[in-house]
Amino acid sequence: MLTEHAVLSPERTTIGFVGTGVMGRSMAANLMKAGYRLVVSTRTREKAQPLLDAGAVWKDTAGEVAAAADVIITIVGLPSDVEEVYLHEGGIIHRAKPGAYLIDMTTSAPALARRIYEQAKARGLHALDAPVSGGDVGAKNGTLVIMVGGEEPDFQAVQPIFEALGKNIVLHGPAGMGQHAKMCNQIAIATNMIGVAEAMAYAVKAGLDPERVLSSITGGAAGSWSLSNLAPRMIRGDFAPGFYIQHLVKDLRIALDMADQLGLALPGVKLSESMYEALIERGEAYSGTQALYKYYVPDAQGGAHD
Known part of the structure; x- marks a missing residue:
């Protein structure tokens, strides 16, 4: 378990990554290049194969990813997918380690981001909504714009992770404001x-x-x-x-x-x-x-x- 609000440096942090589609695969690869240990899950395992070949560890479900990681990043398709991986029984919030950081980088509904934050906080977890812009090019080059909602200490703790993914990283306010x-x-x-x-x-x-x-x-x-x-x-x-x-x-x-x-x-x-x-x-x-x-x-x- 990480110390409260410790800076999440590569040598002491395992990242769980859920969703390795057009953007997610490149984002996960950049985290590995930065030195983070990676645990991954996605609907179609073949999409994650390049990451597995590079040393990432496969897990069958988002909940299994959460149980094995200090930080869990998600970038999935729809708000319904976000709700499923975070809030359903056996999902991320239910299986994450105490003190873990949850970062949803899907573009989703602000109200859902607030629900995730509130339920995470009740379980001693730190949740941020951090949707991105920049497309496949920004994902590959690590130059994404990252728009963040959440608490300032949590935002500061995950800065090294964000810096591996993007160049323009802004905290816009409390939970949900990244989505706005x-x-x-x-x-x-x-x-x-x-x-x-x-x-x-x-x-x-x-x-x-x-x-x-x-x-x-x-x-x-x-x-x-x-x-x-x-x-x-x-x-x-x-x-x-x-x-x-x-x-x-x-x-x-x-x-x-x-x-x-x-x-x-x-x-x-x-x-x-x-x-x-x-x-x-x-x-x-x-x-x-x-x-x-x-x-x-x-x-x-x-x-x-x-």
């Missing part, structure tokens, strides 16, 4: 992506060289992360996922639900959500979010598995 900050991120991404896709579709339809257009506009007032990183993928017909469309739609629904509770209208988010829903109906659920380009150019080549 991530909603701001997703709102900005969703509406910006419409502009990026429309600009690229317009360039192609007007007979411009889209790469030259990008060289002109990325450094000006139109510049954005999505324009610099995802518009080139649109041009190449590369719609492989850095972040699944179906997961963005999940996030936008959370944002719209929270906005309703706050009495705030978000027409841009509603439009984005409806456009992505239309793409899901066309079989693009597992394409990357840059596949919004196909809403305007349906015959664009490439797909989630190309």
Whole structure:
């Protein structure tokens, strides 16, 4: 058992990692590179095989991971998955060691983050909600943006872990506030992506060289992360996922639900959500979010598995 709020250095910390999908696998690999011992579990063991080959230890369930680790990190799909791995009998909260740190990096509902925090605290555990932004590139390069909700001493204790994963790490307030900050991120991404896709579709339809257009506009007032990183993928017909469309739609629904509770209208988010829903109906659920380009150019080549 770790000393209360001890700094979680690699030489004295075992990390349990649950969820080794598009982003999680790279994040877990970066923790191993930083020297942490890793215990992993995910729905499909084959997705974790590169980590196992590198020395990670497999466990069949999230609860078994919790029992073997000092820190448990989760990055799963839906809020229902978060609830299952944390709150169900035999899950993380029920099996974690006294004093363990629980870090959910899934984009989930703020209210669920608060429930996890309260139940964890009642059992002598430290819970943080810490959703991330930066996609597959940020996960691979260890440059994720990490938006954190929780208590300051817990945040400070896990700093070495966060620093192995990201570069812009901010505590936004108590439990749930990391998720609220991530909603701001997703709102900005969703509406910006419409502009990026429309600009690229317009360039192609007007007979411009889209790469030259990008060289002109990325450094000006139109510049954005999505324009610099995802518009080139649109041009190449590369719609492989850095972040699944179906997961963005999940996030936008959370944002719209929270906005309703706050009495705030978000027409841009509603439009984005409806456009992505239309793409899901066309079989693009597992394409990357840059596949919004196909809403305007349906015959664009490439797909989630190309």
